[in-house]
Amino acid sequence: MTRAWLFPMLFVLCGSVVAAGLVLKGSPGAAVVLLLLFVLLAGLNSPLVFPGSIGAAEAQRLSAADGRPVVFWRPGCTYCLRLRIRLGRRARQAHWVDIWRDPAGAAVVRAANEGNETVPTVVVAGRPHVNPDPAWVREQLSRSR
Missing domain, CATH: 1.20.5 (Single alpha-helices involved in coiled-coils or other helix-helix interfaces)
Structure with a gap:
């Protein structure tokens, strides 16, 4: 913390x-x-500034049930902040995991990024996307409704 x-x-x-x-x-x-x-x-x-973070296991379980993306982020990351701001109110629809608070979340990010903790990493349908375009993430949020 x-x-x-x-x-x-x-x-x-x-x-x-x-x-x-x-x-x-x-x-x-x-x-x-x-x-x-x-x-x-x-x-x-x-x-x-970010929606409440949950653990990686909880986020992945919820994402499997509702189809919403899981966003792995960390405080101080300008790219995470850009994504959060560009998503606007829709940001609350995604499941956010702070990798500095959740070691399991950091492990998921490292597994997706060749050992690096590159964020934001957005997981949609079990597939990771590193630093995706905010418009693409908005589209994924629209599909999950």
């Missing part, structure tokens, strides 16, 4: 240090704006 919050905490810490420096130089307005920017970046890189 701590690993998932590493990047967001670093963003907030760095933003605080830079903002404190700006306040000491007499620019409190710029400090507030910069700190808000760093907090926004922390939020975007946190697990809060």
